[in-house]
Amino acid sequence: MSLPSLLWTDLRSNTLEPSPVGELKAHFRLQHQAGTLSLLQGIERDPPLLACFEYDYPNLSGLKALRATKQAYPSLPILMLTLQHSEALAVWAFRTRVWDYLVKPVSEQELWRRIRQLLQVLPTNLVTGRRIAMPAPLIPREARIEVPGRSARVAEEALNYVQGHYAEVLRLEDVAQCCRMSVWELSRSFKRVHGLTFREYLCQYRLRRALELLSNTHVTICEAASAAGFRNASHFTRLFRQRMGVTPSQFRMGRPVRRPCPEDA
Incomplete structure (x- = not known):
């Protein structure tokens, strides 16, 4: 049986150091992409099940490549590994809707444990496509870097409401009232931003x-x-x-x- 494909975009300055991603050969068919040249074309040719962007010290072009990939393939789960860590970088990563954000050093075992959790909600048949199954980031609004448009703002407010009330009886009317809009407007905005209904x-x-x-x-x-x-x-x-x-x-x-x-x- 063929192994699922993992796109490993290696954006480290020092590629001679061992990487936990490179040790996942027993679980995946690794597509090793050094740099960002032809990144999107490679995904088109051989669609991966998930992608991992590995940095040591992220630069602007490397972060833009991750964001462009997520925008072009919103249902592709992306893991981000970085040596340099800051609160602002973590906020940016989750605002860009990465699946998981890991600060190195990360062992192969820990990385595989995180990926196993992801595989539980992913199909293995790429022909039928994938639905977006991304966890909403628990990030305070004042900490977000980008200023969202009206649809994005409403969708984020709805996500925050779900995170605080999912264990309760939750009606769409209550969420719409919290977002200060009609049920129809909320449903349309949410579907437009996230690609699925509330x-x-x-x-x-x-x-x-x-x-x-x-x-x-x-x-x-x-x-x-x-x-x-x-x-x-x-x-x-x-x-x-x-x-x-x-x-x-x-x-x-x-x-x-x-x-x-x-x-x-």
Whole structure:
């Protein structure tokens, strides 16, 4: 069976130092891209399952390349590894909607653990395409570097509301009122920015929280469902099996999921 493809964009100044990404050959078919020349053309020729941008000291052109890649392929999960770290850089990364931001040194084992979590919500069949399954960054508005337009601002406010209230009974009318706009306007703005409906995003977000809770063996399935915002354990089990291809009990026993978090509930 062929290995999934990982695009490794190596933007380090010192490429002689070993990289944890380069040690993932047992799990991926690595597309090693040194520099940014022909980066997007390479993705077009051989679409990867995910991408990793590795820096030691990021410069402007390297960061622009990551942002341009995310804009051109919004459903492509991107991991960012950097040696130089600052709060401003981390804010920028998550505002650009990277999947994960890691500060080196990072071991191969830690990197693979992070990627395994991502693979649980990604399909392996690239022909059918991928839905956006990106976690919303928990970043205060005053810390964001870019000033978003109206649609982006509304969508971010809706995401922040979900993060604070996903465990509650959450109605679209309440979110729209919080964003000071009509339900129709909110739905249109959210779909335009994120490429999926608010209801679809909420379902995926709750399932992601449930997956995290199910990893803790001290939490029962009913407790995980309730804490993630699902009021009915039977409905949660049916939905989980529909979306993931396994039941919550099978997932807890180590059965791999066969599907991403797909359409709305």
